[in-house]
Amino acid sequence: MLARIIAEVFRAERARVLATVIRVCHGDFETAEEAVQEAFEAALARWPIEGAPAEPRGWLIAVARNKVIDSIRRRVKLRELVAANETDEVADAPELAVADDRLRLMFTCCHPALALDAQVALTLRTLAGLTTVEIARAFLTTPEATAQRLVRAKQKISGARIPYEVPDPTELPDRLGAVMAVVYLVFNEGYAATAGDAWIRRDLCREAIRLARILVELTDAAEPRGLLALMLLHDARRDARIDAQGEIVLLEDQDRTRWDRGAIDEALALIPLALRAPGPYGIQASIAALHAQAPSADATDWPQIVALFDELYRRQPTPIVALNRGAAIAMARGPTAGLGVIEPLRSELAEYHLFHAARADLLRRLGRTDDAVRAYKSALACCTLEPERRFLARRLVTLGATG
Amino acid sequence: MPTTKPETAMQYLLMIYHAEQQWADLPEAKRNAMYGEYAGFMKAIQESGHFVSGDALQPSHTATMVRVKDGKVSRTDGPFAEAREQLGGYYLIKAKDLDEATSIAAKIPSVAHGIGCVEVRPILQY
Structure with a gap:
């Protein structure tokens, strides 16, 4: 029983304990990792007899720190480190x-x-x-x-x-x-x-979400808030994006009641802080937030999403951002407008299956079936991910063609 | 530049690589200006206590490779001429950590002007 509690403390506290002990060792990761391991072994041996300490983390840090000093004392060439340790760190809150x-x-x-x-x-x-x-x-x-x-x-x-x-x-x-x-x-x-x-x-x-929370907790910058919000919003859709058979479900077809509302609410509260100094993560999080707040794909604020992609493209003028911007323009202003943005990207994205897939989807919506079939086949030819291949093959079947 | 406490300092070898042709192609006035900047850089790292030693090297076509095989010494022209960038000079410096060493490396005049690169290698301490 107590062994399980100690294992839980280990999982929850290891990074914090290790981070402090590495500082005590002046950046010597190997010595710090050994000392932390020994401290947890000491906990396993002593807590069942002495009872768990009131401050488990403080106890572990103190024990590991002593192990480090012992090990440094054993190494004569590192004598100076001990001297440095004895003069600082101790008084830290x-x-x-x-x-x-x-x-x-x-x-x-x-x-x-x-x-x-x-x-x-x-x-x-x-x-x-x-x-x-x-x-x-x-x-x-x-x-x-x-x-x-x-x-x-x-x-x-x-x-x-x-x-x-x-x-x-x-x-x-x-x-x-x-x-x-x-x-x-x-x-x-x-x-x-x-x-x-x-x-x-x-x-x-x-x-990743836990690490972003640490960044948010320990820095004032806007972008870590954008990053955390962005990941929470993606993660909120995790269960809805794959169906019972393990097949991909597109955003527009997802059952929105299966999105994790708790994660979405936490992310939405972060967005205003992220937008105090908007960067790429904050802008992408804002786009994801508009999706998260929309009751359906049709009822999504597409013009606002296009405006955010314009802003993102200004900061990150990459063909991938341009492609996503084109897809949003298609939703806001129709497939013809979207195609106008996507077509010029061909030379840069000829090997990228999502370029062909996005183009195919717009051609399909315009009723240009033969062109759409050709584009889906191009997408299939450069796609290596199995679930996405199956998705593209299914689209071809619905258009009356075979992969 | 910040001064450094010698007793806690590491030593780093800053090896300056550049395409010799690119250096040779510089207009003479530009090259002379660069020599002036090197003199200033040298003075600055001497005054800040980072400098240990440093020199410019003659061009790589003056180099000789020495190998010993079965007790027999061979001397050949080299290094391989195909290398795009050649070692042109070095500084041995003292610095408190890698960040200080790399910030000094970035101030080496030819590198600061976008010519070539510097390999920063910590000296092995026994």
Whole structure:
């Protein structure tokens, strides 16, 4: 019984405890991870006898910190670190320091000097507490390759001395952008209807949302609020976007009563804060919010969505944003207007199945069946995701053609 | 530039790579201006306490590769001429962490003007 409670404390508190202990070790991840592991083992041995402490987190940090100092004392060449430890840190108000430490840990894990896949693996391992096997499964790689990636990243952090601190204000916007990019990548990896274990994918989304909550809690910036709202709004539709047979259900056909209202309400409350200084995440969240508030696809405020896509395209003039803007224009002003925006993107998006699928859908609505069939076939030819392939094949069947 | 406490400092080797042809193609006035900027940069990192050593190298066609195989020394012309960018110079600096080292690297004049790149490598400490 108590062992289960300790396991729960471990899951809930590991990242916070680890974040503080890494600071105590001046950025030495390996020593910190060992010390935290030993502290939890000590809890398993002592709490059943002594009773659980009133402040489990504080207890774990104190024990792990002592383990670190013991281990540093054993290593003569690191003597100076002990001296530094004895003079600072002790007087910190524990709660405040822990909060800051999680933010430090995020910035260090997502430092631009680390490769992006290493940033993602390190964030999932240290902040989300996923195991090496779980990370490997989520990213379709081997546990050995993931372990190797983590070891290399930790060696670089201590070897090259990547700082364990929140960046100064001049660098903060860029660095925050890097952290948000990793969080959103984790979310999308969990949200994409590709291969992989469904359970671990759901866990990735949950962890990404949890990490975004930390950013919101610990920074004043608008964009983390936009990011959190955006992910909550996508995640609210999770159950409605796949039917009982595992097939994709388009936004316009989803049963909106199955959307998670609690998540939507939380996101809607964040939108005004995100729009104090609107960036790409805040604008995308606003678009998702308009969908979330509409009773049906037809009753959606499409002109407002087009205006938001105009704004997004001004900041991120990519062909993918242009494609989505074109789809919104089709809904607001009709398929012909949408096609006018989408057609010029052909040279850039010829290999992208959603370009052909969006075009096919507009041709279908215009009654240009032969053109639509050809476009669906082009989409099928460059699509590798099984659920999406089945969706495109079904569309071809409804048009009287075969894939 | 911020001063650094020598007892806690790391050392980093900043290796400056650029296409030699691009450097050679610069108009003479521009090249001379760049030499002036290098002198200023050198003075700044000496005064801030970051500088340990540093030099510019002669062009890569003056380089010789040495290998020893079965006790026999071979000396050949090299490195491979195909490399797009060549090592043109280096600084050995002291810095408190990687962020300080990379911010100094970004101020190396040719790099600051968008020519070439710098590889920042921490020195192994025993």
